[in-house]
Amino acid sequence: MVARAHRNHAHYWAFVLHRVSGLLLALFLPVHFYVLGLAIEGAARLDGFLSWTDTPVVKLAETLLVILLAAHLTGGLRLMALEFFGSRESSKTAVAVGTGVALVVGLIFLLNVR
Amino acid sequence: MSSVAIETKLWVWQRVSAAVLGLCVIVHLILIILAVQDGLSAAEIIGRVSGNISWLLFYSVFVIAVAIHAPIGVRTILNEMTNLKPSQTHIVMAVLCLVILTMGFRAVIGLFNAGAV
Amino acid sequence: MSNTIKVSVWRGQTEGSFEDFDVPRQPSQTVLDVITYIQRNIDPTLSYRFACRVGVCGSCAMTVNGRPRWTCRTHVDKVATDGTLQVSPLRNLEVVKDLACDMTEFFEKMNRAEGKFHPTKTRDDDFDFVLPDDPKRKQASQGIECIGCGVCYAACDVVEWNKDYLGPAALNRAWTLVNDVRDGGNAERIAAVSGDGGCHACHSQQGCVEHCPKHISPTHSIAGLKRAAAKSALKGIFGGDD
Numbered sequence: 168m169v170a171r172a173h174r175n176h177a178h179y180w181a182f183v184l185h186r187v188s189g190l191l192l193a194l195f196l197p198v199h200f201y202v203l204g205l206a207i208e209g210a211a212r213l214d215g216f217l218s219w220t221d222t223p224v225v226k227l228a229e230t231l232l233v234i235l236l237a238a239h240l241t242g243g244l245r246l247m248a249l250e251f252f253g254s255r256e257s258s259k260t261a262v263a264v265g266t267g268v269a270l271v272v273g274l275i276f277l278l279n280v281r
Numbered sequence: 282m283s284s285v286a287i288e289t290k291l292w293v294w295q296r297v298s299a300a301v302l303g304l305c306v307i308v309h310l311i312l313i314i315l316a317v318q319d320g321l322s323a324a325e326i327i328g329r330v331s332g333n334i335s336w337l338l339f340y341s342v343f344v345i346a347v348a349i350h351a352p353i354g355v356r357t358i359l360n361e362m363t364n365l366k367p368s369q370t371h372i373v374m375a376v377l378c379l380v381i382l383t384m385g386f387r388a389v390i391g392l393f394n395a396g397a398v
Numbered sequence: 399m400s401n402t403i404k405v406s407v408w409r410g411q412t413e414g415s416f417e418d419f420d421v422p423r424q425p426s427q428t429v430l431d432v433i434t435y436i437q438r439n440i441d442p443t444l445s446y447r448f449a450c451r452v453g454v455c456g457s458c459a460m461t462v463n464g465r466p467r468w469t470c471r472t473h474v475d476k477v478a479t480d481g482t483l484q485v486s487p488l489r490n491l492e493v494v495k496d497l498a499c500d501m502t503e504f505f506e507k508m509n510r511a512e513g514k515f516h517p518t519k520t521r522d523d524d525f526d527f528v529l530p531d532d533p534k535r536k537q538a539s540q541g542i543e544c545i546g547c548g549v550c551y552a553a554c555d556v557v558e559w560n561k562d563y564l565g566p567a568a569l570n571r572a573w574t575l576v577n578d579v580r581d582g583g584n585a586e587r588i589a590a591v592s593g594d595g596g597c598h599a600c601h602s603q604q605g606c607v608e609h610c611p612k613h614i615s616p617t618h619s620i621a622g623l624k625r626a627a628a629k630s631a632l633k634g635i636f637g638g639d640d
Binding site: 186189190192193196197199200201203204206207209210211212213214217220221233236237240243244247250272275276279280 | 296299300302303306307310313314315317318320321322323324326327347351354355358377380381384385387388391392394395
């Protein structure tokens with residue numbers, strides 16, 4: 168779209184990914200802690216929930232979460248490198264590498280999850 | 282506290298907690314990938330962390346770091362993308378920090394004690 | 399390829415609309431040539447700014463097909479790939495009329511960021527010797543070519559989202575002065591650039607770097623300010639000189 172053409176470059180998309188992944192992870196956290204906390208009520212209660220998650224859709228969602236976490240990590244590393252080492256060289260390669268690493272981590276998770 | 286002091290200190294804490302989380306997340310991701318092989322079960326999770334001081338310490342550090350990191354990030358998003366005033370987003374940030382600490386430690390301590398029941 | 403281009407030009411103030419014109423194509427035509435043609439041959443009421451028309455002053459900066467650029471250095475062939483052009487005033491600034499925007503806020507923020515020199519010597523003192531390979535001099539050199547054209551300000555999303563954000567140009571200027579060993583205003587300057595709307599609001603999206611016609615990296619300068627602010631804060635906590 169013409170009105171937002173100025174945003175069409177690597178670092179902008181890296182920023183969007185970092186912000187969206189951060190927000191989604193922040194929303195996911197209370198849910199994650201709640202589920203783990205089910206262990207207080209006994210192993211059976213936690214197992215009950217875990218068996219519910221034994222579907223392809225949930226496994227895919229979990230893979231997405233892993234990708235988001237890895238992407239937020241690599242995006243954060245990019246940011247800290249820029250801020251602390253003031254890398255002048257175009258770190259667009261870093262953006263590509265970071266995204267690639269995040270996807271690879273997600274793939275490894277997907278291949279291992281049962 | 283002046284806005285200069287607030288903004289600068291939040292920036293520093295965000296980076297410090299990020300550095301800690303960088304290590305925690307790498308360990309956590311490796312652990313999760315190994316854990317999901319051959320399926321996930323409560324017994325396996327509890328068997329690993331229950332009564333284990335090392336995991337208790339690791340996840341305690343993890344929870345504290347995330348309780349600092351996530352609310353600061355959410356505050357920035359709210360400041361930029363909503364009409365909430367800075368005084369309001371500050372409160373949201375503090376509340377979120379408490380929520381993460383409470384629920385996080387409830388889970389960590391709960392799992393630590395689970396096998397002992 | 400047809401021998402005219404269809405140009406959509408913004409008319410009005412912040413409220414307004416696009417008006418279409420057909421302009422004859424010429425070889426090596428720039429967008430500034432196109433706007434000038436419209437004003438001289440079709441509609442004399444079109445308002446726009448330019449001065450040097452050779453890419454030195456920055457006055458002709460406008461939004462061309464969504465991106466902020468110097469119109470005198472934008473060849474029509476490069477941007478009107480489908481024979482159409484859309485020209486509007488720079489984003490993030492109030493519109494005076496048509497393609498001319500009000501740069502007041504831009505320069506006010508330059509002041510607010512203490513982007514001005516604080517002298518420490520008189521004519522009776524000896525010169526300060528600053529060698530070209532001095533690390534601070536090199537840092538300053540990376541940012542001093544800024545001519546205040548406003549393109550980075552128009553390209554920055556944080557400027558759009560945070561009305562208080564000082565912006566890439568003002569912060570870049572502040573950084574060049576932080577590195578000026580002759581300047582005595584650093585305490586106020588660091589404070590000026592690290593509050594609400596200061597350097598910490600930058601998320602390194604680098605829209606500024608992407609669009610700066612002088613190839614300056616305000617992001618790099620702002621990163622320097624972040625480090626300087628953190629050092630200052632830590633000194634304050636742990637005590638220490640200055």
